[in-house]
Amino acid sequence: MNRSQHVFGSGLVFAVGLWVAWVSYTQQPAEAFLFPRLIATVFVVLAGWTFGKAVMGLSKVGNGVTRTMFVNMLPGLTITLIYVFWAAKTLGFYTATTIAFFTLLSIYDPAPHSEAKTWIKRGIITAVFVAVMYGLFAMLLNVYTPREILF
Amino acid sequence: MEFIYYFGDVFTPMSFLLLLGGTIGGLILGATPGLSPTMAVALLIPFTFQLEAAQGLILLGAAYTSTVAGGAVSAILLKIPGAPANIATTLDGHTMAKKGEGARALQLSFLASAVGGIFGVLLLIFLTPVLAQWALAFGPSHLFWLAILGVTVIGTLDSASVVKGLLSGCIGLWLATIGFDDIMGAQRFIFHPALGGGINIIAALIGLFAIPQVLTMFAKGRHNTGAEVIEVQRHSIMAAFKELFSRTRALSIGTLTGSIIGLIPGVGGQIAGLVAYDQTKKFSSEKEKFGTGHSEGVIAAESANNAMVGPSLVPLLTLSIPGSPTAAVLLGGLLIHGIFPGSDLFDNHPDVAWTFINSMLIGQVLMCIFGLYVAGLAARVAQVPQSVMAAIVLALSVFGAYSVQGSMGDVYVMACLGIGMFFLERFGFSAAPLVLGLILGPIAEANFIQGGMIADATVGKASYFMTGGLNLFLIAVVLASIAYSVWMELRSRRYTTKEEAQA
Numbered sequence: 162m163n164r165s166q167h168v169f170g171s172g173l174v175f176a177v178g179l180w181v182a183w184v185s186y187t188q189q190p191a192e193a194f195l196f197p198r199l200i201a202t203v204f205v206v207l208a209g210w211t212f213g214k215a216v217m218g219l220s221k222v223g224n225g226v227t228r229t230m231f232v233n234m235l236p237g238l239t240i241t242l243i244y245v246f247w248a249a250k251t252l253g254f255y256t257a258t259t260i261a262f263f264t265l266l267s268i269y270d271p272a273p274h275s276e277a278k279t280w281i282k283r284g285i286i287t288a289v290f291v292a293v294m295y296g297l298f299a300m301l302l303n304v305y306t307p308r309e310i311l312f
Numbered sequence: 313m314e315f316i317y318y319f320g321d322v323f324t325p326m327s328f329l330l331l332l333g334g335t336i337g338g339l340i341l342g343a344t345p346g347l348s349p350t351m352a353v354a355l356l357i358p359f360t361f362q363l364e365a366a367q368g369l370i371l372l373g374a375a376y377t378s379t380v381a382g383g384a385v386s387a388i389l390l391k392i393p394g395a396p397a398n399i400a401t402t403l404d405g406h407t408m409a410k411k412g413e414g415a416r417a418l419q420l421s422f423l424a425s426a427v428g429g430i431f432g433v434l435l436l437i438f439l440t441p442v443l444a445q446w447a448l449a450f451g452p453s454h455l456f457w458l459a460i461l462g463v464t465v466i467g468t469l470d471s472a473s474v475v476k477g478l479l480s481g482c483i484g485l486w487l488a489t490i491g492f493d494d495i496m497g498a499q500r501f502i503f504h505p506a507l508g509g510g511i512n513i514i515a516a517l518i519g520l521f522a523i524p525q526v527l528t529m530f531a532k533g534r535h536n537t538g539a540e541v542i543e544v545q546r547h548s549i550m551a552a553f554k555e556l557f558s559r560t561r562a563l564s565i566g567t568l569t570g571s572i573i574g575l576i577p578g579v580g581g582q583i584a585g586l587v588a589y590d591q592t593k594k595f596s597s598e599k600e601k602f603g604t605g606h607s608e609g610v611i612a613a614e615s616a617n618n619a620m621v622g623p624s625l626v627p628l629l630t631l632s633i634p635g636s637p638t639a640a641v642l643l644g645g646l647l648i649h650g651i652f653p654g655s656d657l658f659d660n661h662p663d664v665a666w667t668f669i670n671s672m673l674i675g676q677v678l679m680c681i682f683g684l685y686v687a688g689l690a691a692r693v694a695q696v697p698q699s700v701m702a703a704i705v706l707a708l709s710v711f712g713a714y715s716v717q718g719s720m721g722d723v724y725v726m727a728c729l730g731i732g733m734f735f736l737e738r739f740g741f742s743a744a745p746l747v748l749g750l751i752l753g754p755i756a757e758a759n760f761i762q763g764g765m766i767a768d769a770t771v772g773k774a775s776y777f778m779t780g781g782l783n784l785f786l787i788a789v790v791l792a793s794i795a796y797s798v799w800m801e802l803r804s805r806r807y808t809t810k811e812e813a814q815a
Contacts, residue, residue: 170739174479181486184501193498195764196757200485207479214475222473223740230531237530238731241523241706245727249710250720258710262703269699271534286700294711302362304715 166225167215171208178208236268254306255291263287315437318666322674327370330363331671334374335678339686341375342382342394344701349379349395350637351521355705357514357645358712365649365661369668372645374675376638377621381425381679384614388417397617400585404602404609411605419552419684420607421614426680427556428567428615432622433673435571436629440669443630444655450631452763453777457786459756462633464790465576467745468797478794480741484749485756487511487729495761506721513644515713515722516729516750520743521637522709523730529702549684559611562592566612570619575626588616622672629653629665632755637744640751 182201185194214220226234240261248257263283272279298304321327334356341352353372360368383394388405401421408417450458463485467477490501491510502508556563569588592612593602602609625642627633632653634640643653649664651657657665713726733743767776777783 167739170735174483174736177483181501188498188500190496190498193493193496193500196760197486197489197500199760200482200489204479204482204486207475207482210475211479220740222476223738226531226735226738229533233533234527234531237702238527241526241727241731244706245710245723249714249723254711254714258707262707265703265706266699269530269534269702270697271699272697290704290707294707297359298711298715302359302715304711305718306711306714307720 163225164215164218164220167220167223168212170223170225171212171215171220175205175208175212178204181205237265240264240268250307253308255295255308258294259287259291262290314441314662315666315670318663319670321366321663321667322370322671327367327667327671330367330371331374331675332678332682334371335378335675336682336686338375338378339382339385339679339683342379343385344394344696347379347394347701347705348521348525349376349383349397350641351525351705352376352379353638353641353645354514354517354521355708355712357517357641357648358715360645361648361715365646365651366664366667368645368649369642369664370671372642373668373672374678376642377429377618377672377675378679378683380617380621381422381429381614381683384421384425384610385418385683388421388610389414397585397620398613400589400613401610401617403589403613404604404606405613407603407605408607408610413605416552416555416607417610419549420556420610422680422683423552423556424563424566424611424615425618425683426676427563428570428617428619429621429676429679430673431567432571432574432619433669433676434622435575436622436625436672437669439623439626440629440665441658443626444658446630450782452759452766453780454782454786455632456756456759456763456777457783457790458631458633459752459759461786461790461793462627462752463745463749463756465793466637466748467742468793472742473740474794474797476740477742477745477797480736480743481745481749483741484746484751485753486749487516487746488750488753489757494758504724506719506724509717509721511725511729511750512713512716512719512722513751514648514716515726517641517644517747518709518712519726519728519730520733520747521641522705523727524734524737524743526702526706526709527731527734529698529705532698534699555607556611559608561595562608562611563615565592565595566615567619569612570616571623573616574620574623584616584620585613588612618676629657632752634748634751637747640744640747643751 178201181197182205185197185201188194211220244257244261248261251257252260266283266286267274267280270279270283272282274280298306322331338349338352341347342349353376356372356375360371363371380395380397383398384401384405385394387393387398387401388409391402391406393399393402405417405421408414463481464478467481468474486501488511490507492498492508493500566588569591570584573584573587589602589609589612592608593599596602596608598606598608624636624639628639628643630653632643634643646653646657651661651664709726709730710723713723714720716722733741733746736746737743763776764773767773770776778787
């Protein structure tokens with residue numbers, strides 16, 4: 162795997178470790194941060210060790226993210242982020258789920274896009290799935306989810 | 313023999329229905345590649361909120377047991393292990409299926425699973441109460457070291473890199489401290505309003521186990537499994553029974569190996585299956601037949617991976633230390649009902665403890681009966697395109713995380729932890745120690761503080777935490793697990809380097 166990816170990944174973890182240590186040792190009351198201090202010390206040592214190994218090119222474990230993987234994943238990750246951080250609350254859970262589910266199927270389904278049958282199948286799968294989710298969560302478990310648009 | 317009194321509770325209509333549903337659903341989910349037993353159990357937790365504690369645990373326990381066994385269906389009929397625990401089953405099971413002996417392989421696999429599983433649960437029944445009483449002697453310092461032991465053992469044994477495994481455990485312990493401190497009420501690491509109440513364990517479990525799987529499926533792109541289901545021919549179940557009990561060596565090696573490995577925290581079903589397969593091959597008079605569709609291979613692997621399930625719950629139910637990621641998820645299922653494992657569970661909630669354990673025993677029999685019938689259907693479900701699976705798991709994760717407390721904050725935390733874990737896994741970190749850190753963090757901290765107070769009033773912190781037979785024993789086990797893993801890592805690296813040099 163790319164050495165720079167290891168350096169970036171372990172560097173990020175090391176930075177988080179340093180931040181945790183800084184907060185643990187500077188915030189008050191000190192009694193509330195006794196246990197975090199203990200963890201932060203071990204965290205920084207281990208993260209520093211990992212980062213050092215990555216910088217020296219000695220990190221062996223972990224395959225990283227290849228360009229192909231990232232390109233494949235990007236549309237799905239983008240839809241996931243929009244669905245979770247914006248659509249679910251703004252459009253309502255069921256509307257957002259319908260749109261996200263159908264979009265993900267359309268992007269990742271290996272069936273050919275040119276056939277009308279494929280689109281009808283995707284539509285039916287989406288409708289059945291959202292109906293099952295509605296039945297399970299709204300009717301069976303009585304979970305009240307945000308419903309802004311439609312349902 | 314207290315467990316016998318609670319057998320009737322498993323057969324109340326609601327409990328039995330949940331056991332049946334959990335078993336059949338688990339068999340189908342287990343057959344689906346990409347849906348691990350841990351993830352299946354994590355996604356089921358939100359469905360247990362409205363159930364009584366025992367009923368919720370029955371559902372989760374049934375799903376745990378049957379997803380492990382269900383993974384054999386896709387291993388045999390598709391050559392895709394449903395879970396890592398079924399890798400060894402693929403070696404001979406799929407070859408048998410290709411020879412037109414798919415039904416025989418499935419029957420042997422479910423029968424062996426049931427025998428192994430029943431033995432494992434019996435071990436759980438007889439060991440747990442004894443150890444739970446022994447655990448009564450534990451003070452805060454011992455409980456602190458036990459919690460640390462849980463994190464280090466899983467961190468070192470479950471990860472490819474010892475340092476990254478321990479670091480994952482540290483990240484989990486840190487995440488557990490986010491929120492308001494219990495004693496002083498001080499804010500700790502609250503850098504976003506969604507973290508005000510701390511990190512909800514259930515939302516975190518869903519995110520850490522489900523979202524990385526979703527992203528992994530996305531990363532494969534527009535990909536078809538490409539596996540074809542091998543048609544299953546009819547085969548006499550009586551003949552399968554006779555064959556199973558004529559292969560007692562494979563069955564007993566598998567069952568014993570699985571049970572022993574199950575008792576060791578952090579060592580999963582994958583290792584149980586492979587070790588049992590290897591040992592059975594070593595002791596077999598037909599060594600050369602292994603890998604060519606030999607029934608002993610299937611029997612050993614499947615009896616081992618199911619025998620591991622019961623014993624893997626012993627450390628959880630006695631010492632509150634989950635021995636595996638799935639046990640950690642089950643602990644989450646217990647905690648949401650306000651029940652803490654250990655002697656409290658057996659003294660104050662014996663109905664919950666024994667009904668749950670008994671249901672696992674009955675579940676083994678149901679799994680065997682229904683496994684044979686739903687195998688064909690489960691194999692078809694395993695062919696569902698990964699795009700559909702990814703979208704289903706994503707939506708279930710969002711709804712599941714939200715339903716914990718009706719909070720969008722939990723959904724955000726679930727997504728952030730899940731996406732972060734996907735990238736961490738790509739850099740060699742592991743979810744299991746992180747989850748254990750998150751779950752055991754509060755136990756470790758509470759006992760660290762309590763022990764510190766006792767120590768200040770008596771012998772001082774160093775003496776209180778670092779002396780005494782049990783403390784020293786636990787510290788020695790922590791150090792031994794780390795040393796052993798470092799040694800194994802260095803050894804495997806030396807071999808890899810030699811192979812690289814020769815290549």
